[in-house]
Amino acid sequence: xxxxxESGGGSVQPGGSLRLSCTVSGFTSDYxxxxxxxxxxGKEREGVACIRSFDSKTEYTDSVKGRVTISRDNAKNSVxxxxxxxxxxxxxxxxxxxxxxxxxxxxxxxxxxxGKGTLVTVSS
Numbered sequence: 001x002x003x004x005x006e007s008g009g010g011s012v013q014p015g016g017s018l019r020l021s022c023t024v025s026g027f028t029s030d031y032x033x034x035x036x037x038x039x040x041x042g043k044e045r046e047g048v049a050c051i052r053s054f055d056s057k058t059e060y061t062d063s064v065k066g067r068v069t070i071s072r073d074n075a076k077n078s079v080x081x082x083x084x085x086x087x088x089x090x091x092x093x094x095x096x097x098x099x100x101x102x103x104x105x106x107x108x109x110x111x112x113x114x115g116k117g118t119l120v121t122v123s124s
Contacts, residue, residue: 002026002113004034004096009118012086018120020081022096030054032100034079036070037108038092038120048094050106051079059106064090086122093117 008020022034035050049060049070058070069082079096097111105111 004115
């Protein structure tokens with residue numbers, strides 16, 4: 001059974017940084033994608049960044065390009081989201097999600113497995 005556990009959320013001032021971690025277990029395939037998605041209060045869930053397991057191909061939503069980096073450490077079974085220059089509009093619950101696939105879909109409706117989320121608050 002695939003399990004995803006997020007950590008690293010918290011409160012930070014505008015301009016600050018946070019690193020989110022997603023620990024992954026239970027995959028039976030070496031071919032999968034993992035992504036970070038977020039949902040702000042009163043808004044729809046949106047994709048932030050995704051990474052493919054076997055070649056580390058990445059995709060980012062336009063609003064975070066240049067500020068956010070997704071990476072993976074297979075030895076630690078973890079995927080990270082380094083977020084810099086945080087803005088109040090980055091405030092949301094951040095979820096880690098995954099799907100066994102050869103593609104890089106990076107669409108929340110396509111993901112099969114979800115973590116419980118971690119809250120990021122950007123406020124002065």
